[in-house]
Amino acid sequence: MTTFWLILAVMMVIALACVIAPLWHGPDSRANPRTMAVAIYRSGMAELEQECSSGLMPAEHRARTQRELERRLVDEARDPSSPTASRWAGNVMRPVVAALLVALLPAGALVLYMRIGDPVAVAIESMDGAQNVQHMDSQGSLEYVVSRLAMRLREQPNDAAAWAMLARSYVVLERVEDAVAAYRRALALTHADPELLADYADALATLRGGDLNGEALQSIQAALALDPVNVKALALAGSAALDRRDYRQAMQYWEQLKAAGDPEIAAQAQRNIETAGALMATARDGQAR
Known part of the structure; x- marks a missing residue:
């Protein structure tokens, strides 16, 4: 569970960084409308000088055109919707919006997850x-x-x-x-799950005082039919055979378990095999008498 919340936190930090970085640093100055207006004024003045130098524009028109360009530049500076008026407000609001996102976005995401997750x-x-x-x-x-x-x-x-x-x-x-x-x-929704079948057999046997026969045995056999080396099903099958005093069958299941399991399971399987072997020898001695 710790891993899940750690991954969630990293994803949240990345998401916040992607949203907050543009807010904190503000828009690119190259796209600033005021800068563009000055650039347009300078470009217009350069064209005006070039046309006057080449004789394409009469001298009396030069002053009028220059005044028109200057008026447009002044209008941009005085316009309350221009960046001159809005830039200060933007510089103040961007950190405020960023702080609100840092405070509210994680909390909002958590609430949403708890509701629909x-x-x-x-x-x-x-x-x-x-x-x-x-x-x-x-x-x-x-x-x-x-x-x-x-x-x-x-x-x-x-x-x-x-x-x-x-x-x-x-x-x-x-x-x-x-x-x-x-x-x-x-199991009614998932039939072909050997682990689930083995778990069900184990729980059913516990409910019935350790009895692994009947429905529990059918579930064990179904698990082994799907997965012949399923560790839990093999262990339960061996115990069921031992309960029936079918020692040879129990030993066969535990031999398979010994080959399929880890060292600890293999050691336990070997002990079970030795116990079943001793019980089988005792039963034979009793029959011989």
């Missing part, structure tokens, strides 16, 4: 594992985030990703029955 999704997506979620819960904020997400789903009930987030949040809050219901809503 999705801060709930940002908050939940930023949770890095159950430990961070539990930390949020200890601060009393996870309940608020979850309630906001549940309210949003009343208005947008076809958002599968949001239902999945809600279900996983309910698991952290130990609201397992609500989690199962939310997983079912997510």
